[in-house]
Amino acid sequence: MAEARAPRPLGKGDLLYLVDGSGFIFRAYFQAANRDAKYNFRSDGTPTGAVNMFCAMLHSEMGLASSRGPTHFAVIFDHSSESFRNALYPAYKANRTEPPEDLRPQFALIREATRAFGLPCIEMQGYEADDLIATYATQAAAAGAAVTILSSDKDLMQLVSPAVHLRDPMKKVDIGPEEVAAKFGVAPERVVDVQALAGDSVDNIPGAPGIGVKTAAQLIGEYGDLDTLLARAGEIRQPKRRQTLIEKADQIRLSRELVTLKRDVPVETGLEAMSLEKPDPEALLGFLAEMEFRTLTSRIAETLGAEPPAVVPRAEAAGGSGAAGASSPPGAGHAALGGAPGARIDLPDLEAAVHEVVRDPGTLEAWIAEAREAGRLCIDLETTSLDEMVAEIVGIALSVVPGRAAYVPVGHTTGEGDLLGASERVEGQLALEDALARLGPLLADPSILKIGQNLKYDMKVLARHGLAVAPIDDTMLISYALDSGRGGHGMDELSERHLGHKPIPIKELIGSGKSAITFDRVEIDKAAGYAAEDAEVTLRLWHVLRPRLAAERVSTVYHTLERPLVPVLAEMERAGIRIDRDELARQSTRFAQKMAEYEDEIHKLAGRSFNVGSPKQLGEILFDEQGLPGGKKGKAGAWGTGADVLESLAAQGHELPARVLDWRQLSKLRSTYTDALPTHVNAETGRVHTSFSLAATSTGRLASTDPNLQNIPVRTEEGRGIRRAFVAEPGNLILSLDYSQIELRILAHVAGIDALKAAFREGQDIHAMTASEVFGVPVEGMDPMVRRQAKAINFGVIYGISAFGLANNLRIPQGEAKAFIDAYFERFPGIRDYMEATKATARENGYVETLFGRRIHTPGIAQKGPGRGFAERAAINAPIQGSAADVIRRAMIRIPEALAAAKLSGRMLLQVHDELLFEVPEAEAADTVAVVRRVMEEAAEPAVKLDVPLVVDAGQGASWAEAH
């Protein structure tokens, strides 16, 4: 129950937000149009996009979740286009245009929305919103309160004072007296004088012809104020200006009257009525649900701690029939959707989609026929596990046209499984094998496009049933090609970003954490609503995203680097890699013994027992109790105990940190590798099957998960032992082929550094050569330390070098690091040029590109503050890391066919950024190396002809340790 509003007078310590409602409306409208105009309608056709954005903006500005938000809040609107100013000057705002057609019906709804939020909604005949804002701001400031006006209208800048600030709701910048002075060149009190002189073409204020803001500010600065200026106009040197000011004095005074806001409007609503209260959930959520804002309804229900009401699409409610089970398409659109793939079409309302549960072969065949007719099909499997190697199919969601989707349940069981696990198959489902037998030919049909979100998952599950899926289009990968760097590419995120719709969270069906159930135990009707929505949303995303590929010139990236990799990775992942569990168990035991010894020693050194694995406790021991030097607390107030800190303490001769480092290394190896890897062995295949994410990184690299096989230890002897457990089947060998220095080679190419290119062509030691050039020492008999430093510089360059970073890495003073960098740039000025050029590109375009055209967006490069340096270094690194990633992708795509053409039976197992791992029959090892090496070294061609050779090193053995 909402409490009755208690009027609370406003005074010192209070903060009043005054929203320029009319400005907000236009912002909301264009924001919505920008998002995706197609979805800005309620199911009955009422345009609601601006209402939706307006509500979202209000919600965020009210700051209900925060305690530092406003105490008072009001939204002010223009009553009509006429005001007292028209009496003064009939042409006032005469050249304003009519609001857009689809915005006009939203004005009333927006006022309704404001009231639903429980906010005063204020307007007055004869006055503009700005006058009311001026009046309230003046009153509030006089009462000692602070005021923030939410508007981007520069006419309001005259109101700014220490107590009254202006804030642009989109740009989120706060405008105080200093910012006004920066913009107008005068203090806020004199802004009207400047405006009076400069005039305003938007509002049709005449002003002084030939005088703009710059000149006006200069004149006011010189003479103090407008009256003085006009009185002493005769003194002005420039004849033309003098004449204008004398002749147009009346017009200028009139202009000032027009731009000066009225601060004494006889307002009816008092400030006390603006005290901000929590909205009445019933009224607000009711309104939002009526508008059919599903995402906003649930989000706001969450802030209010209330139950979100059901959102029932009007069209459907009016039609009277339930959604599920209806088999005829809604009147909208089927005919309109027959266009070519990716053609621009009008999508029917998402909230009104029809979800059909398919329980008999005939209905499934009807859907299959429809897909054949359309030439495409969106598919999404529901299964019992995220692990494709064990997942059982529970249901299949299909969609052919937006607006309709089907769910074919095949493996649902009774949810009431008791502790004995007794759960029975639910009646009324097609048999899995029957459904797959019918769908199989469709999925393999080369004339039918299969659309999905992360189809690699579905393809792997289907492959276990002997089904192939081709050709495909993957919305996740389309998004990745288009928008890498702009956010994630998961379906829920894409739906919110592009469709303005929040799909049903899986949590609502299966719960989360320990109490989560498997999908087969979800009721069929619930599952259908969820699954059908996913398939339909995916198809809608395809309609929205696919045309952008060509329009934004990233089709080639998608078609040559993303899509063809899907079947290749699916096969690698399905192959898996054999691990020697006994070897890992032996190592684990050895590590455990060693750790126990270290632990005893550590506790003795500390003088008491504690959890060595707790950085917090360790920090207290080292820095509070033992008082060791060099302690630094992080932002959380905890002592830093990272390896770098402990190493420097150990280097000073302290034993405790040295032992902790030893302990930590073993702890890491044991928990992450020797103990965790065996749990990932698949019961059926006896091998470990990682999953490669295609769209996880911003640069085009893959990422390996569950388990991550791209970070198996190699740098230390102890760690390298883990690789002995990655073994080939008897009679086979592990092959490892890796690109030598690929990122530096790409740098030499893109930056066009002749000396580096030549060094690579001649096969020189690139770090030694760098050292020789930078430090002026001969390569022969070089001090290994000097080479190490040059190596660090080379890596630094790839990362967007900074003196701080290099100093940290080499543990040298920052000044020395800077001298190194200066010397380096002195010798290789082209590198600095390249870095500057890359930053400039990123600033101009908002993205950088790899050699193969992959785009990596760099939002954040424009911002000020510490974030920018970050974004700049990422922008420098991205084309280099990304081009290398593209090269190995191209190689991977070609390798299966190259092996097949050479009649070689070896399998590709893993990719580790610049390395590929294979398992091959012993007899084929030499030939396989030859074929793969050739493909890898030529991978850039013919798209790009590198000025430097790519060189691939190869190794082989019974295990990864031997092959590397």
Place this chain on the structure above:
DNA sequence: GTTATCACG
């Protein structure tokens, strides 16, 4: 769920 740490290229 977030943070600190550490494994890889």
Place this chain on the structure above:
DNA sequence: GACGTACGTGATAACA
């Protein structure tokens, strides 16, 4: 002149 920084990832344990 100060600020805060090497690029890109994922898994684990501790802690809240």
